[in-house]
Amino acid sequence: MISFNLPEIGLGSRLLTRLFLGARPGVAISFDDAYVNEWYSLRGLFSRYGAKATFFVSNFDLLPEESIERLRILQDDGHEIAFHGLRHVSAGKFVSENSLDKYLESEIFPGIDTMKQSGFSPLTFSYPYGVRAPHIDEALLKYFKHIRGVACTQKSKKLSGLSQIYYKRKKGLVFAAGVDNVYGKSLEEIKDAMKMAVVREKTILLYAHKTSDEACDYCTPVSRMEALIEYASNAGLKFFRIKDL
Ligand SMILES: [Zn+2]
Numbered sequence: 045m046i047s048f049n050l051p052e053i054g055l056g057s058r059l060l061t062r063l064f065l066g067a068r069p070g071v072a073i074s075f076d077d078a079y080v081n082e083w084y085s086l087r088g089l090f091s092r093y094g095a096k097a098t099f100f101v102s103n104f105d106l107l108p109e110e111s112i113e114r115l116r117i118l119q120d121d122g123h124e125i126a127f128h129g130l131r132h133v134s135a136g137k138f139v140s141e142n143s144l145d146k147y148l149e150s151e152i153f154p155g156i157d158t159m160k161q162s163g164f165s166p167l168t169f170s171y172p173y174g175v176r177a178p179h180i181d182e183a184l185l186k187y188f189k190h191i192r193g194v195a196c197t198q199k200s201k202k203l204s205g206l207s208q209i210y211y212k213r214k215k216g217l218v219f220a221a222g223v224d225n226v227y228g229k230s231l232e233e234i235k236d237a238m239k240m241a242v243v244r245e246k247t248i249l250l251y252a253h254k255t256s257d258e259a260c261d262y263c264t265p266v267s268r269m270e271a272l273i274e275y276a277s278n279a280g281l282k283f284f285r286i287k288d289l
Contacts, residue, residue, distance in 0.1 A: 070247035070282035071238055072289060073273070074098040074192060074220060076128050076170055079254040080111040086255060087121065089270050093277040098286040100128035100170040100192070105158040112162050119164070124285035127166035127188070130155030136175035144183055152187065168192065168286040170220075170251070181217050190286050192249070195219040197227050203237035210246040214289055220249035223268065226261035231268055235275050247284050 075083055078101055090097065099118060101107075104127075107115075119125045129135075130151050139147045152169075159166050167189045174194025184191050195208050203209070209221045221227070223234055234250070241248040250272070252264040276283070 068280070068282040069241045069245050070284045071241060071276045072098065072220070072247055072249045072284040072286055074100060074126075074170065074249070074251040074286055075255075076100045076102070076172075076251060076253050077132070078103050078107060078111075079256075080107065080114050082255045084114040084118065086266070086269065087118070089266075089273060090121065090123070093273050094283065095273050095277070096122050096124070096283040096285050098124040098126050098168065100126045100168075101159070102128040102132040102155075102172065103130070104155060104162070104164075105130070116163065124168070124287050125159075125164050125166065126168040126170065126286060127152075127155055127159060128170050129172050130158070132172045134173045134175040135171055135180050136177050139177070139180055144180065147180070148183060152184070156187070170286075176217075185216055189215060190289060191217055192251070192286055193217060193219045194251075195221045195249075197221050197229070199228050203229060203233055204240040206237070209237075209249050210241060210244055211249065211289055212246045218249055218286070218289060220251040223250050223252050223272065224262045224264050225259070231271050234268075234272050238272070238276055238279060238281060241281060242279055247282075247289060249286075 075097060083099055101115065115125050133151050135147060138151065156166060168191065169184055169188045170192040176193050181191060195206055197203065197206065203221050206221060208219045211218055223229060238248055252269065253262040255266050255269050256263045257265050
């Protein structure tokens with residue numbers, strides 16, 4: 045649903061012009077790890093706003109069949125099911141202690157295989173812990189269209205000033221900013237960052253882990269996720285999956 049009633053951000057006419065010209069700024073929201081039940085419980089929220097997301101799954105082979113079925117349903121809803129490593133190892137650490145070949149052979153190829161055996165074809169990858177290096181990027185991009193890293197956020201720097209998280213038709217390596225509790229970003233700051241996507245006519249990348257009201261570091265309260273999806277929808281941001289960037 046698109047609303048043109050945006051007096052609070054004063055971007056209504058700019059948005060209208062852009063919509064008629066066909067170019068749309070967007071938001072790509074992704075989720076990491078294996079919180080399938082929590083993600084699945086967001087289905088109603090996603091459908092309310094026509095939102096699409098990307099789920100980067102680790103430890104896929106350890107998931108119960110019920111979770112795999114839930115991922116299939118999320119995929120059928122139009123979301124992207126992507127890859128986050130077989131055992132969630134830190135790529136940079138593992139490669140420096142072993143080798144790049146060993147990393148691909150133990151963490152990447154068997155993980156892709158196990159997803160394929162269940163009918164998923166992951167096209168994109170996100171780095172566990174965000175730990176990466178250019179030669180690992182290069183190797184992984186032979187197997188993935190996009191690989192997603194983690195933007196370094198600081199309390200003192202506003203998300204809207206982080207040019208690294210805004211893209212326009214970008215393949216390869218991209219970075220997302222975290223919205224979990226641990227990053228200490230207020231809803232207002234995240235909204236301001238999305239508003240900047242409209243201004244810059246780009247897609248902003250945001251990511252989370254577990255959607256939960258628990259007071260855990262790597263959790264995003266459901267109310268925060270809903271508020272940012274609602275804001276993105278009202279601001280006319282298109283919901284991109286990572287593979288669509
Ligand atoms: Zn992770």
